[in-house]
Every structure is written in C-alpha cells, then in structure tokens.
Amino acid sequence: MIWSITKSNIKKNFSLYRIYFLATIGLLSVFIAFLNFISDKIIAEKIGDSGQALVIANGSLVFLIVFLVVFLIYFNNFFVKKRSQELGVLAILGFSKRELTKLLTLENLVILVLSYLVSLLLGPTLYFLAVLVITHLLDLTMEVHWFITVNEFIKSLGILVVVFLINFITNGLIISKQSLIEFVNFSRKAEKKIRIRKVRAIIAITALLLSYILCLATVFSSTRNMLLSIGMVPISLSIIILVILGTIFTIRYGLTFVIFLLKENKKRLYRPLSNIIYPKFNYRIATKNKLLTVLGGLLTLTVSVTGIMVMLYAYSLNGIERLTPSAIEYNVKSENGQVNVTNILENDQVSLVDVDLLRLNTNPEVTITESGQTIPYFDVINYSDYKELMKAQGRTNSIEGSESLPLLINYYPTEISLGKTFNLENAYDVTVKQVSTNNVFSFSTSVTTLVVSDKLYAELSARFPEKEITIRTFNGNSIRSSETFYNQFSMVPDVISSYSREYTVKTANIATYIFITFLSILFIICTGSILYFTSLIEIMENKEEYSYLSKLGYSKKLINRILGYETGILFLIPVLIGIVNGSMLLIFYKYLFMDTLVAGNIIMLSLLLCLFFFLIIYGTFYLLTLRSVKSIINN
Amino acid sequence: MKQLVLKDVCKKYPNQLNYALDHINMIVEKGEFVAVMGRSGSGKTTLLNVTSIIDKIDSGNIYCADKEISTFSDKEATNFRKNDIGFVFQDYMLLDSLTIRENISVALSLKNVDSSKIDDLINSYAKRFNLYEQLKKYPYQLSGGQRQRVSIIRAIIKEPEIIFADEPTGALDLKSSEGTMGILSEINKTEKVTILMVTHDVLSASYADRVILLKDGKLHMEIDKKDCGESFYDVISQALSDRGE
Known part of the structure; x- marks a missing residue:
C-alpha cells in the first residue's frame, strides 16, 4: 500500500518532485564528473608531478562531498516542508508516524536511485564535454574520451547512501517530533524578525571597504612598499580576515541596514515596485543570509581561482615574449650554413x-x-x-x-x-x-x-x-607561433624559438590549466544550479502572493518585473560579492606576488575578460531561472 | 443609480456538464450591500470572480457604472482592479514579508497616490480601526480578526466604488466575525461604497441590505431587508432551511 501511495505521490506531485529530482541529478553529475576527472589517467599522471595540484584536487574532493551532502539535505528538507500538510492529512486519516517515515523514505529512495542512474551517464558526459571545451579553448593537445570507472560507481554510491541515511534520520526526527497540528502548520514559513543593527552594519561595511582599500593600495608602488614594510604575511592575513568577516556581516547586517535607509525615503518606497521589492529584499536577507554567504564565499573562491589561473596563463604566454623577443634567435657561428636564409626571406612577413x-x-x-x-x-x-x-x-x-x-x-x-x-x-x-x-x-x-x-x-x-x-x-607576426617556420631552424644547435618556448610552457602546465578550469566549471555549475533551484523553491513557496498581487491590480508586466527583481536579488548578492571580492583579491595577488614587468596590461585585460565571462555565465543562469520562475507563476 | 448590472451571464467550466452560472440577471444599486448565499457549488464564488473580472464569462454582459467590464482587455481589467474595486478575502491576502503599513500602502502606491500623503492616510485609517499600534508588525504577529481588518483597510483606503468580499468571516471566530461585519457595514454606510459579499454565514449575511440565494448556478431567491425589518436574520435562516441548507 505504501508503495502504491509513493508511486501516485510522485505522479501527482511531479512539478515539485521535478525540482528535487533535477537538483539531485545536477549535483550528483557534478560530483561524478569530478571523480571522472581525478580518475583520468592522463590528468592523474600530470597532477602526480605537481604536489600543489594534488593537494588542491584532494581538498576540492572533500569540499565537493561536503557541498553535495549539505545541499541534498537542504533540498530534502524543503521537500518535506512543502509536503508536510499532505502528510498531516495522511496522519489524520490514520497513518502512523512510522508509516509516514516509511512513505518519505521510499519516495526519497526512488528519487535518489533514479538520480544516481541518470547522473552515472550525465557526469562522465559533462566531464567529456568540459575537457573538450577546455582543450579547444586553450589550444591544447590531449586525447579526450568518455569513460567511467568502478571506483566512481562505488564512491558516488557511498555518498548517496550517506545522504539517504541522513535524510532518513532527519525525516524520521521531523515526523516523530511534530504533533498533528504542528505537522499541518509546518509548511508555514519560519518567521524571522528583521532587526536593524546599525553599529554592526557600519562596522561590517567598513571592514569590507578597508579590505578593498588595502587590496587597491598594492597597485601603487609607494603604498605597496609601505604595506610590504609591514610584512607580506600579516597584510595577507589581515586582508583575508577582513574580506571574510566583512562579507559575512555585510550580508547579515549591512544589507538590511542599507534597505532600512532606502525605506526611510517614502517617496522612493511608495512606488508600486519598490513597495513590494524593498520589504521582500529585507525578508530574503533575514531568511537566506546563510545561504547567500555560502554562495558569496563559493563565488569569491571560484573567481579568485579562475582569475589566478587566467593571470598565470597570460603571464606564461606573455613571459614567452619577454624570454624570446624574436621568433628565432641564434649565434651565427653555430649555424654552419644549415639554414637556407634566401628561401626564408622570400616570405615578405619575415x-x-x-x-x-x-x-x-x-x-x-x-x-x-x-x-x-x-x-x-x-x-x-x-x-x-x-x-x-x-x-x-x-x-x-x-x-x-x-x-x-x-x-x-x-x-x-x-x-x-x-x-x-x-x-x-x-x-x-x-x-x-x-x-x-x-x-x-x-x-x-x-x-x-x-x-x-x-x-x-x-x-x-x-x-x-x-x-x-x-x-x-x-x-614577423605570423611566424612566432608557427611550427613550420621553427622546423627550418630546428637543426641549429642552441636555437632560441618563440614557438618551441610556447609549446614547452603549454605542455608543462596542461594539467594545471585543465584542472583549474575544470574546477571553476564545477563551481560555476554548483553555484548556478543552487541559485536556480533556490529561486524556484522560493517562488513556489510564495506562489499565492503573486495571485494576491494580480487581484490587487498589479498587471502581468509589473508582476514579471517584481519576479525579475526578486530572482535578481538572490543572484546579484552572491555574484556581486564573488566578483568584487574576487577582483580585489586578484589585484592583491597580481601586484604582490607576480612579476609586474610582464605585460601587466595584458594580464589585467585577461582578468577583465575572465570577470566579464563570469557575468555572462551567471547572467545566463539568471535568465534561465527567470524563465522558469515566470512559467511557474504564470501557469 | 445602478452600480453593477449582470445580463444573462453564463459561465461553464471545461469538462463540467452543468453551468456554473446559468443566465444570471442581477442589479446592484450604488451604495448597496448585497450578500450572495448558496450551498457549495451553487456558483457564489464564480459570480464574485466574474463580476470582479478575475474570471471571464462565456456569454452575457456585465456593466459597472454603465461601462461594460466583461469585454475589458487585460490592461483595462488590471486598471479596473487597481482603481475601482477592493477585495476582502477569507485568507486575508496579506503579503507575509511586508509589514502591516507596507501591506496597506501597496494599494495606494499602486494607484500612484502622492507618497507624502500615504503615511497620514494609513495612520488615520489604522487609528479608526484600532490598528495603529500594529502598523510596524508583520501579518503573522496579528490575530485573524486583526488581519482581516488590515485587509479591509487595504481595500477601502483607495476609495473604491465596490468592495468584493469572499467569505470575509470564514476563518474567524464569532467575536471577530461580528467585528469584521460591523466594519464592513460601517464603511458601506459612511463611505457609501457598494459591497458584494459571498458568505455561508447567516449572521454575516444579515448585515447586508439584500440577500441573493443561488442554486445550481441560477438565481433562486432574493430577500430584501426592507421587506423583513428586524426579522431579516430569521427570514434568511428560514429560506436556507426550506432549501435544505
């Protein structure tokens, strides 16, 4: 009987299950793709040479496991919360708490097993496509193929079992602790009082701004030298602590304070859009500040790691120009007439x-x-x-x-x-x-x-x-990266060639580039999908409010604009924090840890392109989310 | 003066055999307080939804102050809801994340009322309905009766021509129900605002000037307070009882 109820529940609540199902597939696929990545023999060999990359790989694996488990539990909790009224009805009809737990466990099992099977196909495909894109983008030569290992089967299954057991215990506890009436009312929002903490807000914003000022101070040689005289370690530590604490408390207290100040301006507040958006913004900060902080931190990490990789890549490539300013250079004495100069100079470009x-x-x-x-x-x-x-x-x-x-x-x-x-x-x-x-x-x-x-x-x-x-x-411009041109000189002893230098740089760092790019893609997918699903969950929770607005006289256009802002807020806070924090930390890194002589402008340009790329990616995530959100409300 | 006129209004839901509204003809005078009663499925809520143009009709015409509102475009319908009508619902329709003041101000800011006047207007209405101390609170911090009063203030503060009330006392206890109906009756008399209310509750209906009884989507009976005087409550009860409700 429980099984038949489970099946009909899944069919009946498909729209709700779909979100949970997709979220689980998304996160599991990302995890399996990462396992795929570290199981790749080519990558493993390359990473094996670099102790640093190996540490990052293992650290990222632990991080991903924690991330995956936390968010799968988060989505499960939402799911139970949404369905608690229905479970309350079943309890009224005579279902025992044990039977309800069994029902939820069965539903959970079905979702997790189905997600697992889909992810086993999707994860390696994701990895395959990611590596294909990376090798193409970075113009690298590497064999790419689709594969899955027994180790991946076992590890991902292990994680799934852990999630299943935690969900089983959590659901069991929720059901056993709730009285019938509490059960029926459980889906109602846990109300949170919004308090304005002026002093804490000012301290938090000041701390964050101070960390930015310290980062920007490294741009100018006079202030940079002043910071260096204090010491690299204390300054780096201070900046990191200020960024972390400043971010956490700015989200927690600073933003509500800013909105409070905005709301004080009645002329601004009493407009059809702001009358809804400002209070909702405040409410969202109060209820979602932990999630926003985690996502903001994750995005800061993603932007910083990707930015450092882009800088190092640009540095290596531009370092080639400095190390080999001519396409070919050699001592005439060592040539012994092996090079046919007349032939080579027939090319006007040379x-x-x-x-x-x-x-x-x-x-x-x-x-x-x-x-x-x-x-x-x-x-x-x-x-x-x-x-x-x-x-x-x-x-x-x-x-x-x-x-x-x-x-x-x-x-x-x-x-x-x-x-x-x-x-x-x-x-x-x-x-x-x-x-x-x-x-x-x-x-x-x-x-x-x-x-x-x-x-x-x-x-x-x-x-x-x-x-x-x-x-x-x-x-000559066209010959710097030309293998054919280089081959005409390859027999000359001690020849210095920009092409061979570039080839060596790319080959030596291929694993690091692929590794960091892949890690960035994983982080982007993780944060993007969490923002997507959290937005959908939020909107579903407040769906009826939009019908109220329609009845009050809000046009469809205005409601869509409110949806745009509401979804945008959830995206904007972590993305903005990630990009600003990340940029500041990257500026700090560039000016304090990198040789400033190597094509500084090109490195900065690469960095800006990287940040722009982030904006485009999250902008796309935002548009996709908005599309889904609008379809939920308008249907 | 006629406020609402329904001519041969029909409405049928997809996959349903019977009409939800079957050739309804009805007139509501300006400033009148009309209650619509009937058992579940009789078409009460459908009637309220089509007259407030939340829902569309299949045939017939609906006029509000001589304007045919049943042919309104989406934009005209939105403007009509924004400017000319107010809603009071059983579930209050308050936004959880907005304070009481912000919930009320929505109706005014939507109507583009001068922002410098909004706070004063809210204060005066809140004082009148004994809610001034609650303005900074959130809906969850108020009792059901208080929430319904907020919903009434939000409906009346924009000075609509008509208020549509769908089971306004459906979720309230007797004392709060009497309080809510007292307020609706008072604003009907003082502000001369027309009220069309759907209710199951005889006590609530007895506050109206006229009661319309629906049966299977058809207008079954009308009871006018003027004809009944003091025994209005008893006459309604008797009519419902005769119909087996």
Whole structure:
C-alpha cells in the first residue's frame, strides 16, 4: 500500500518532485564528473608531478562531498516542508508516524536511485564535454574520451547512501517530533524578525571597504612598499580576515541596514515596485543570509581561482615574449650554413636582423638583482642595431638620442647600476645613464645588455675583435607561433624559438590549466544550479502572493518585473560579492606576488575578460531561472 | 443609480456538464450591500470572480457604472482592479514579508497616490480601526480578526466604488466575525461604497441590505431587508432551511 501511495505521490506531485529530482541529478553529475576527472589517467599522471595540484584536487574532493551532502539535505528538507500538510492529512486519516517515515523514505529512495542512474551517464558526459571545451579553448593537445570507472560507481554510491541515511534520520526526527497540528502548520514559513543593527552594519561595511582599500593600495608602488614594510604575511592575513568577516556581516547586517535607509525615503518606497521589492529584499536577507554567504564565499573562491589561473596563463604566454623577443634567435657561428636564409626571406612577413655583440669584462661586476647577485661582463651592442631590432620585433623604442646612452638592460628590475661607472676590459670607462628591463635578446643570449653609441661601439669592436659574436634574429607576426617556420631552424644547435618556448610552457602546465578550469566549471555549475533551484523553491513557496498581487491590480508586466527583481536579488548578492571580492583579491595577488614587468596590461585585460565571462555565465543562469520562475507563476 | 448590472451571464467550466452560472440577471444599486448565499457549488464564488473580472464569462454582459467590464482587455481589467474595486478575502491576502503599513500602502502606491500623503492616510485609517499600534508588525504577529481588518483597510483606503468580499468571516471566530461585519457595514454606510459579499454565514449575511440565494448556478431567491425589518436574520435562516441548507 505504501508503495502504491509513493508511486501516485510522485505522479501527482511531479512539478515539485521535478525540482528535487533535477537538483539531485545536477549535483550528483557534478560530483561524478569530478571523480571522472581525478580518475583520468592522463590528468592523474600530470597532477602526480605537481604536489600543489594534488593537494588542491584532494581538498576540492572533500569540499565537493561536503557541498553535495549539505545541499541534498537542504533540498530534502524543503521537500518535506512543502509536503508536510499532505502528510498531516495522511496522519489524520490514520497513518502512523512510522508509516509516514516509511512513505518519505521510499519516495526519497526512488528519487535518489533514479538520480544516481541518470547522473552515472550525465557526469562522465559533462566531464567529456568540459575537457573538450577546455582543450579547444586553450589550444591544447590531449586525447579526450568518455569513460567511467568502478571506483566512481562505488564512491558516488557511498555518498548517496550517506545522504539517504541522513535524510532518513532527519525525516524520521521531523515526523516523530511534530504533533498533528504542528505537522499541518509546518509548511508555514519560519518567521524571522528583521532587526536593524546599525553599529554592526557600519562596522561590517567598513571592514569590507578597508579590505578593498588595502587590496587597491598594492597597485601603487609607494603604498605597496609601505604595506610590504609591514610584512607580506600579516597584510595577507589581515586582508583575508577582513574580506571574510566583512562579507559575512555585510550580508547579515549591512544589507538590511542599507534597505532600512532606502525605506526611510517614502517617496522612493511608495512606488508600486519598490513597495513590494524593498520589504521582500529585507525578508530574503533575514531568511537566506546563510545561504547567500555560502554562495558569496563559493563565488569569491571560484573567481579568485579562475582569475589566478587566467593571470598565470597570460603571464606564461606573455613571459614567452619577454624570454624570446624574436621568433628565432641564434649565434651565427653555430649555424654552419644549415639554414637556407634566401628561401626564408622570400616570405615578405619575415625580417632578418643580424646584431653584433661584444662580451666585455667589467670592473666592478654588474649587479643584476636587488639582492646583490652579480655578473662579471657586459654584452655590448650599438644603438643602431638596438633600434633596428626593436623595430623588427614590432616594439616601441623607449629611448631616443644619445643622451640616454649607455643604456643597461637588466633581467630583473633593479636600478642599482644607474649612474655607476664601469671599466670595460681595463680600457674604457662607461657610466650607465639609464636602466631598463626592455630586452631585445633572449636571456639565454644576454642578461646584461649594454647599449652604447655607434661611435663607442666601433672603437670597442676595433679594439676587441676577438670578443665579437653575431646574433641572427628572425621576426614577423605570423611566424612566432608557427611550427613550420621553427622546423627550418630546428637543426641549429642552441636555437632560441618563440614557438618551441610556447609549446614547452603549454605542455608543462596542461594539467594545471585543465584542472583549474575544470574546477571553476564545477563551481560555476554548483553555484548556478543552487541559485536556480533556490529561486524556484522560493517562488513556489510564495506562489499565492503573486495571485494576491494580480487581484490587487498589479498587471502581468509589473508582476514579471517584481519576479525579475526578486530572482535578481538572490543572484546579484552572491555574484556581486564573488566578483568584487574576487577582483580585489586578484589585484592583491597580481601586484604582490607576480612579476609586474610582464605585460601587466595584458594580464589585467585577461582578468577583465575572465570577470566579464563570469557575468555572462551567471547572467545566463539568471535568465534561465527567470524563465522558469515566470512559467511557474504564470501557469 | 445602478452600480453593477449582470445580463444573462453564463459561465461553464471545461469538462463540467452543468453551468456554473446559468443566465444570471442581477442589479446592484450604488451604495448597496448585497450578500450572495448558496450551498457549495451553487456558483457564489464564480459570480464574485466574474463580476470582479478575475474570471471571464462565456456569454452575457456585465456593466459597472454603465461601462461594460466583461469585454475589458487585460490592461483595462488590471486598471479596473487597481482603481475601482477592493477585495476582502477569507485568507486575508496579506503579503507575509511586508509589514502591516507596507501591506496597506501597496494599494495606494499602486494607484500612484502622492507618497507624502500615504503615511497620514494609513495612520488615520489604522487609528479608526484600532490598528495603529500594529502598523510596524508583520501579518503573522496579528490575530485573524486583526488581519482581516488590515485587509479591509487595504481595500477601502483607495476609495473604491465596490468592495468584493469572499467569505470575509470564514476563518474567524464569532467575536471577530461580528467585528469584521460591523466594519464592513460601517464603511458601506459612511463611505457609501457598494459591497458584494459571498458568505455561508447567516449572521454575516444579515448585515447586508439584500440577500441573493443561488442554486445550481441560477438565481433562486432574493430577500430584501426592507421587506423583513428586524426579522431579516430569521427570514434568511428560514429560506436556507426550506432549501435544505
């Protein structure tokens, strides 16, 4: 009998079950996709090389398990709450509490088993598609295939059993503790009094703003140095604590206070839309602040992790430009006539520049780092060659005229040598007039390039002809990433190629990129689906209020706008918090932990693109949610 | 002056054999308080829904102050509900997340009443109906009777031409029912607002000027207070009893 009631209940309450069913499938699929990911032999081998990635993988697995269990229990509780009146009726009709528990347990079992079976197909498919997209987006070479392992079957089943047992115990407790009348009234909202805590709100907002100010302070060198003088660890810790506490209490107290202030403006409040939206906003904060905080935190984590990966990727790629400023570079002596230069130069896009370089000993030695590391020689080149090579590399000449010469090009940003006089080969004195990090050679060729006037170079060259070598360079936009072009030089010993450097960088980091991108996709799916289902649940709980509004004279258009705002609030708070917090932490990371010399603008641009991408993704989630919400209300 | 006129109004729900409203002809004068009674399924609530154009009719015409409202477009119907009518329902129709003041102000802000006047208006009505102390509270903090008073204030504060009341005392105890009906009767007399009320309760119906009895979707009988005087309550009771209700 219980079984037949279970079947008819599932059929009858399909709209309600559908949400629970889809939520369970969504979360389980994400979990199985992650298991799929860490079971992937290619990824496992790559991750195995990186201790850091392995720690992140294991940490993420624990995090996902907790996340999955908590939200499946959350959805189950909602489900029981929604159906409690119906269960109350069954109790009145004579069903014992044991039978009611049995009924809920059976329903739960059906949903979980069905979700499990669907997720076993959907999870690996999700992983397959994600890896396909990632490898395509990042232009990586990797074999992609659909698979599932016994380990995944067992682990996901284990989680499901845990969820089932927790739900069984929770449902049993709910049923055993409720009296009949409480049961009938259980579905009514747990009312929460909205209290305005002015002082706490101001402290919370101030803490959050202070953390932002500290992050932004790292952008400017003067304030950055001031922060560094306090110490990297205390500043980092302070920022993280301020962001966490500021976020939690701003959601808890700050937002209600802001709405309270908005509501004080009666002209603003007494409008058809704000009269409904402002109070509902307050109510939502009061009832959903924990969920919003968790989602805000999760989104901050997602934005930060993805942002760091994007920055590192942009850094690596742009680092290639700095490490190999020419597409091809080699010492002419090592070539031995193997390269057919005439053929290569038939391509109009390609330009060849040969630069003569004198490696001259110097006294004192050249300090190349702030910590005092030295090198006993200069690689001297003339100004005309420097200009020509810069032009061939498509870069802007940073110095004009001889007043800036000699120019010292350092690998590390240090100005210790500026204004210092060096004696070359005990014969010539030169005083460095300018220091730059704008190198024209790869650092395999030269770490301390000294650009001197053509006249001085001619003198030095005539005096020390045995110290002169010729560096041959090939440049052109279309050839930097060209494997075909590189193959024409691959036989040259010690050839420096932008293509081979790029290939090495991508291959070495493939697992990390895929891993972090995949993790970000999982987080996005998790947060997005929770926002989606929570919105649907909220709207279903308050469905009748919209019919009241219609009867009061709210047009369909106005009601749709209210739905838009109501759903938007649930999305906007965590998304905004995630993006703002994440951006601030990323700015902090970039300026304090990354070499600021490498294409700072391109890194920032990549970061902005990444944030924009987040807005698009959550915007899409929002539109999908709004569509479902409107269909619930309008039907 | 005629406030509401129903001419040959018919309404049939899909998959139902019988009419929910079967050729109803009815007139409600301006300022009149009319109660509609009948057993479950007689068409009371359908009558209220079609006259307040929440629901559409299949045939016939409904006029409100000479305007044919049964042919209103969705937009016109929304404007009609927003400006010309007020609702009082058994389940109060209050929004849980809004305070009592905000619940009442919805009716005024929707009608674009000057925002500087809204608080004063709410205060005066709340004082009149003994709810001033409750304005900052939420619906769940009020008793059933108090919630129904809030719902009445929300209906009357926008000065509608008609109030539609669907079982306004259905969820209340005797004392609260008398209080609620007293208020509806008072506003009918002082504000001259027309009231069309659906009820099961004879006591509530006895506050009206006229009682209309429906049976199987048809207008079965009308009882006018003027004809009965003091025995209005007894006459209604007798009529229902004769019909086996």
